[in-house]
Amino acid sequence: xxxxxxxxxxxxxxxxxxxxxxxxxxxxxxxxxxxxxxxxxxxxxxxxxxxxxxxxxxxxxxxxxxxxxxxxxxxxxxxxxxxxxxxxxxxxxxxxxxxxxxxxxxxxxxxxxxxxxxxxxxxxxxxxxxxxxxxx
Ligand code: SF4
Ligand code: SF4
Numbered sequence: 634x635x636x637x638x639x640x641x642x643x644x645x646x647x648x649x650x651x652x653x654x655x656x657x658x659x660x661x662x663x664x665x666x667x668x669x670x671x672x673x674x675x676x677x678x679x680x681x682x683x684x685x686x687x688x689x690x691x692x693x694x695x696x697x698x699x700x701x702x703x704x705x706x707x708x709x710x711x712x713x714x715x716x717x718x719x720x721x722x723x724x725x726x727x728x729x730x731x732x733x734x735x736x737x738x739x740x741x742x743x744x745x746x747x748x749x750x751x752x753x754x755x756x757x758x759x760x761x762x763x764x765x766x767x768x769x
Contacts, residue, residue: 634683634684634685635683635684635685635686635689636681636682636683636746637681637682637689637705638667638679638680638681638682638705638706638707638749638750639679639680639681639682639693639703639704639705639706640677640678640679640703640704640706640750641653641676641677641678641679641680641696641701641702641703641704642675642676642677642701642702642704643675643676643677643678643700643701643702644674644675644700645673645674645675646700647675647699647700647701650699652696652699652701653678653680655695656692656695656696659692659695660684660688660689660691660692660695661684661688662682662683662684662688662689662692663682663683663684664680664681664682664683665680665681665683666678666679666680667679667680667681667749667750667751668749668750668751679706679749679750693705706750708745708766709745709748709750709765709766710731710743710745710748710750710754710755710763710764710765710766711763711764711765711766712741712743712762712763713762713763713764714740714762716760716761716762717740717741717758717760717762718759718760718762719734719739719740719741720741720759721734721741722757722758722759723741723743723754723757723758723763724741726753726754726757727748727753727754728749728751728753729747729748729749729751730744730747731743731744731745731747731748731749731754732744732754752765
């Protein structure tokens with residue numbers, strides 16, 4: 634089984650269609666919605682798909698053919714360990730426990746697989762050690 638995270642962007646014309654429902658049903662995937670936003674410009678859906686790699690690949694193709702912009706979130710956040718002071722602020726703010734204190738070294742670790750790409754930690758880090766990957 635594979636788990637992959639994606640950001641799906643829908644334009645207003647297709648935002649009301651049951652595209653994600655069909656994707657789950659037709660490709661036998663488990664879906665975990667991490668974040669959803671909809672407004673007059675369309676919709677943005679951040680989700681994790683769990684299933685076989687091939688089925689996920691087929692589902693992504695189906696989404697793209699349906700007019701959905703699909704961006705895989707392989708790595709949303711980058712933590713610069715040379716700037717990090719291990720203050721722990723990110724641990725308290727992260728809703729998905731993607732930061733953890735290593736009790737042996739007292740260093741803050743970033744666990745990418747837990748990140749739901751909410752962006753809350755970026756401004757919370759006093760020395761600016763956390764950046765969006767796209768800001769690199
Ligand atoms: S908030 Fe920034 S400086 Fe503090 S532990 Fe997290 S990454 Fe390091
Ligand atoms: S972007 Fe959100 S979920 Fe990801 S590490 Fe930062 S606070 Fe946690």
